[in-house]
Amino acid sequence: MASTLPAFTDLNATWTFIQPGLEFILGAQNEQGVTSTMYMNCYTAVYNYCVNKSRRGSNPASLAANTENNSYSLAGAEIYSKLETYLVQFIRNLKKNPTETFLEFYVRKWTRFTIGAVYMNNVFDYMNRYWVQKERSDGRKDIFDVNTLSLIKWKHEMFQLNADVLIDQVLELIEKQRNHLIVDTNLISTAIKSLVFLSIDIQDLKKPNLIIYVNAFEKPFLEATLRYYLKESSQYLAHHNVVDYMKKCETRLTEEISRSNTYLEDHSKKQFVDILNQAMIENHAQEMYGQFIILLEQKQIEHIQRMYKLLSRVPKTLDPMASALEEYIKKEANIALEEIKNQNEAEIKEGKRKPGSGIEPKVYVNTLIAIYNQFNEVVIEAFNKDTKFIRSLDNACRHFVNNNVIAVPRPRAQSKTPELLAKYADGFLKNSAKDADIVDMNADNLMIVFKFLNDKDTFEEHYRRSLAKRLINGTCKSDELEESVLHRLQEENSIEFTSKMTKMFSDMKASEDLKLKVKERSNGENNAVIKDFNPLILAQSMWPFRHVAEYDLKVAPELAAPFAHLQEVYSEQHNGRQLQWLWNHGRAELKANLSRKGKPPFSFTVSNVQLMILVAFNAKNSYTFKELHEKVGTKKETFEAHLAPFTKYKLMDQSTEEINDETVFTLVDEYKSKKLKVNFISAIKTNETKQEEDEASKEIDEARKTYLQACIVRIMKSRKQMKNNDLINEVLPQTSSRFKAKILDVKRVIDVLIEKEYLKRLDNNTFEYIS
The missing domain is CATH 1.20.1310.10 (Cullin Repeats)
Known part of the structure; x- marks a missing residue:
């Protein structure tokens, strides 16, 4: 140049x-x-x-x-x-x-x-x-x-x-x-x-x-990738198992993504990954589903996690997997619950358990918890707490907790799970329970099962009744434990849910204050017969107890003074209020000098009726059935049921095998029991349990009707007019937090509100609120 x-x-x-x-x-x-x-x-x-x-x-x-x-x-x-x-x-x-x-x-x-x-x-x-x-x-x-x-x-x-x-x-x-x-x-x-x-x-x-890049390279590249991996994946699966195939997929995906980062534009990367997912994962999802249940049965958490990670690359492929998990949990739960039911029936046949005795609440609830824990661990470890699988676990738990061979022994029967859960809670909250028996029973388990209950109001009623008995009988293991459980129930549901139970604790505190005032007013007078008197004043609307006429007792003269004194003090504090004695509740501890000379007296735990029977024997050693009944009172069948444990445990002699008015009952001079503390209440046979169950069911039904009425009125007050189906569809979700309402129940309540003139039915199947 x-x-x-x-x-x-x-x-x-x-x-x-x-x-x-x-x-x-x-x-x-x-x-x-x-x-x-x-x-x-x-x-x-x-x-x-x-x-x-x-x-x-x-x-x-x-x-x-x-x-x-x-x-x-x-x-x-x-x-x-x-x-x-x-x-x-x-x-x-x-x-x-x-x-x-x-x-x-x-x-x-x-x-x-x-x-x-x-x-x-x-x-x-x-x-x-x-x-x-x-x-x-x-x-x-x-x-x-x-x-x-x-x-x-x-x-x-x-x-x-x-x-x-x-x-x-x-x-x-x-x-x-x-x-x-x-x-x-x-x-x-x-x-x-x-x-x-x-x-x-x-x-x-x-x-x-990127028009040249896309048209000249991206499209043929993606098509070639799809062809390559469709062919390779099909050939590989034809000669290898699903687990090996999943490992192969992981390797291939890692290789491809690493290589693509060196030559692919960002525009292509998502489509490229979608093609890989389609060819290797979505196209063979069915083969993975087929292996999923087998891996669950074998508890192969690592391989399940591998399958989940692959399928999660194509989110829609997770839905069948989540559904399969839900059905598998239900099936495993049914097998486990059938097994404990059959075991219970076998023990009854062998004479190890009494005929008609149901499954122990502890065994039942712990079985539910074991199933939940087993699959909750799978959801955490294998599915990384994915909300789809948490929902599947929750749905499955909600199903088997409320609907299983033990909870619903007959079609269309009310689920027994709420009642059994309340009994389970009673088991570890009572102070009479041995530590060895309740080592695997706790409030955490209670709350897990409670979360899945459909009829939380049923549990509330049964729990409230067992709590009431623990409170009046002084059998609470710990006030702190009781209050902590109550607080957790309140957090899970609402303050309204536990309001009655909270008031019960207030009544216990008020009763203690009343007891101190009565003691102060007694001016130091000592009663030789009564060493300690613990009256409980219970608000009728809060406690699950009702006055029962069959239990109207005649208070023994030597016991009458404290009762009269209490009535006087209470009337001064609360003018116009009336007290009704619930003789069928509460208990008494009394000393009985029926042992040999030089030995300590016996301590008997008795019902109020039994107390009056035994106190009568301070006057003389023998009574005819008629004399003793007239002295104690109550309905004849009730009196006989409370008297029976004394003859059964040889505290009294009975003159005739069949009881009639002239049968003589004589108190023994020397009681032969090896135990110094004897509980006569546990041997009383009455139909009270059945009555309590009927009463609880009735109260639950009434509470539900009231709740539905309030819910419907609240909705109609804001909407003024609503069609029948729209109203029902709005009511049902609002009641789900407390119970699973039936459409028929909602319709019946609507009819009641029409009768009460809260609502009016219009011609086009529409309801109008009447202000």
Whole structure:
């Protein structure tokens, strides 16, 4: 290349001067690069041509005039045209070595060409900044800066003519890489990256554009990926088990995602992952579902977790898995509960348990808890606490807790789970329970099962009744424990749910205060017969006790004074209130000097009726049945039931085998029991338990009707008018926190409210609220 710069007015001389330098810049001279001198000469020649040709006219006079007017016509069209023609010829003259593939040739030449294009763009910098910019601002969208022009010419003259060959060879290399053959990954990434550079929007050069990349590479690449993995996964599964296949999937996914990060654009990555998920996971989800239950049975948590992680890549494939888990939990729960039912029946046949005795609450609840814990652990470890699987576990638990062979022994019967759970709670809250018997019973288990109850109000009623007995009999293990359980029930449901029970504790405290006042008012008078008197004043609306006429007792004269004194003190405090004695509740501890000389007296635990019977024997040792009954009172059947334990445990002798009015009962002079403390209450046989159950059921039904009425009135008050179905559909969800209401019950309550004139039925099956 000559070192003397050409005349700035001579286009051909200028082009002839710079062309050899462009050859070096673009690598046409055996990849030899341009020198700094050559580069500066090219730049100066182009600069001189563009600057000096930009003045209007070419003679000195015109030049002088233009200088005065400071008016220019930017030059560059002729040299731009020369460059355009040159680039086309240069690219067409590029030749592939016989020993290289087209992909290798393409990448080698592209790499060198793009480097040269950047330098060449600098050579024509002045033209780019003035002439090109002016032309484009004037609307010439077919004029580009030199670097962009180079890429466009490469696209037209190299890529578009050989696109199919290039992409086929890229995809071939990618497949070889998938087959674990050694390939030059630089060829893949450089070729794909070139498509991104070639994706030029000629209307707006600054606008991101991937049209060449997407159409030429992305679509065939994704299609090839889908074909490859559909084939591979089917072939692999035909010769391997599902667990091995899942491991293979994990490996493949890791490999593909790692490789894709080196050559895929972000635009493709999501679609690429979706294709992998479709081919390897979604397409074979059924095979995984088929193995899922087997893995559950074998407790293969690691493999279940692997399956979950794979399926979670396609979220919709998790739904059948979650449903399968729910059904499996239900099935396992049914098997476990059938087993304890059959075991109970077998023990009854063998005589180990009394006929008709049900499942022990502890065994039943602990079985429910064991099932829950087993699958809760699976949900935590294998499914990473996924809400879908938590919901499946909850649904399954709600089903087997409320509906199983023990809870519902007969079709359409009310579930016994709430009642059994209340008895379970009573078991570990009583102070009479041995620590060894309740080691695996606690409030946590109680709350887990409680959460799944449909009829929480049924549990509340039975729990309230057992709590009432613990309170009045002084059998609470701990006040703190009772209050903590109550607080947890309140948190789980509502303050309203536990309001009655909270008031019961208040009544116990008020009763203690009353007892102290009665003691203060007694002025230190000591009763030789009564050592300690603990009266309990219970609000009738809060406690589950009702006055029973069959238990109307005649208080023994020696016991009458404290009762009268209590009545007097209470009446002074609460003028107008009436007290009704609940003789069928409460108990007494009395000393009986019926042992041998020198031995301590016996301590008897008795009911109030039994207390009056025994106190009568202080007067004489024998009574006929009629005399004793008249002295004690109560209904005859009740009296007989409370008397029976004394003869059963040999405290009294009975003159005739069959009891009649003349049967004589004689208190023994010396009681032969080996125990100093004897409980006669436990042997009383009455139908009180059945009556209590009937009373509890009746109270639950009444409470539900009241709750439904309040709910309907509240809704109608705000809506004024509602159609029948709309009203029912709004009521049912609002009652679900307390009980599972039936549509028939809602309809009956609506009829009651119509009778009470809260609602009015309109012609089109619509109800109107009457204010």
